[in-house]
Amino acid sequence: MTDNSVDGDAVDELEVWCAGEDWCPVTTTASLIGRKWHPVIVHRLLEHGPSGFNELKTNVDGISSKVLSDSLENLEEKGLVDRDIVSEKPFRVQYSLTEHGESLEPVIVSMRDWGLEHLTEPSE
Amino acid sequence: MTDNSVDGDAVDELEVWCAGEDWCPVTTTASLIGRKWHPVIVHRLLEHGPSGFNELKTNVDGISSKVLSDSLENLEEKGLVDRDIVSEKPFRVQYSLTEHGESLEPVIVSMRDWGLEHLTEPSE
DNA sequence: CTGTATCCACAACGATACTG
DNA sequence: CAGTATCGTTGTGGATACAG
Numbered sequence: 001m002t003d004n005s006v007d008g009d010a011v012d013e014l015e016v017w018c019a020g021e022d023w024c025p026v027t028t029t030a031s032l033i034g035r036k037w038h039p040v041i042v043h044r045l046l047e048h049g050p051s052g053f054n055e056l057k058t059n060v061d062g063i064s065s066k067v068l069s070d071s072l073e074n075l076e077e078k079g080l081v082d083r084d085i086v087s088e089k090p091f092r093v094q095y096s097l098t099e100h101g102e103s104l105e106p107v108i109v110s111m112r113d114w115g116l117e118h119l120t121e122p123s124e
Numbered sequence: 125m126t127d128n129s130v131d132g133d134a135v136d137e138l139e140v141w142c143a144g145e146d147w148c149p150v151t152t153t154a155s156l157i158g159r160k161w162h163p164v165i166v167h168r169l170l171e172h173g174p175s176g177f178n179e180l181k182t183n184v185d186g187i188s189s190k191v192l193s194d195s196l197e198n199l200e201e202k203g204l205v206d207r208d209i210v211s212e213k214p215f216r217v218q219y220s221l222t223e224h225g226e227s228l229e230p231v232i233v234s235m236r237d238w239g240l241e242h243l244t245e246p247s248e
Numbered sequence: 249c250t251g252t253a254t255c256c257a258c259a260a261c262g263a264t265a266c267t268g
Numbered sequence: 269c270a271g272t273a274t275c276g277t278t279g280t281g282g283a284t285a286c287a288g
Binding site for chain 1: 153154159160163185233240242
């Protein structure tokens with residue numbers, strides 16, 4: 001390895017960085033968002049910005065309260081999502097992405113693009 | 125599709141394509157590779173090319189026979205991976221990516237890059 | 249080498265209902 | 269609005285052993 005410059009042209013080839021080491025960025029990334037709903041939730045937050053619980057629930061489409069709740073808790077633990085109480089009287093909460101979470105945008109975008117190009121028919 | 129509205133400048137904003145419809149490319153993509161090991165396996169196949177079972181098992185690092193077997197079967201069902209018997213006498217098999225599977229490269233690369241940039245310390 | 253056979257544990261998911 | 273409580277099902281992961 002010349003010098004493992006992480007970005008830019010290093011992308012043209014998928015090489016080393018995992019050789020010999022016992023961790024791998026793909027593995028680690030997958031452990032954070034490699035779940036059925038996590039990428040979708042992050043995506044909705046990217047798309048719609050900070051959202052309330054039910055707003056998110058509606059946007060995510062098909063997720064149950066419990067699963068959304070679990071997922072958000074998990075994303076919080078991982079430092080990808082922030083939960084802020086914006087109002088006590090009418091109890092309102094806002095979920096938003098942390099910087100860490102926002103940085104996932106390229107990943108989510110690539111997933112979206114792939115889905116758009118290769119899965120135009122979900123019935124497959 | 126070089127015309128892809130999906131890439132390039134379209135990325136600056138994450139908008140529509142999911143509005144009103146009951147499917148979403150992110151959801152669908154996540155349902156295919158939104159698992160702990162799937163992206164890693166696909167990555168290894170991208171990196172090392174067609175691989176045998178144990179070769180893959182070694183490369184994936186830490187995965188058990190059962191889980192790898194299960195995952196490969198799942199990836200096959202999804203049309204992302206092909207399994208070819210290359211030799212009967214000394215029984216040898218080769219797993220390789222289908223075109224569909226190879227097309228996931230940008231997604232895997234983005235996951236790798238994100239991991240490299242944001243998770244230099246897996247201990248976090 | 250290429251897996252399968254078990255068994256087990258636990259996480260994820262899902263539906264429904266219900267509370268503050 | 270923002271969740272929790274339950275319960276049940278399925279999926280995922282991991283260890284060990286064994287078979288073609």
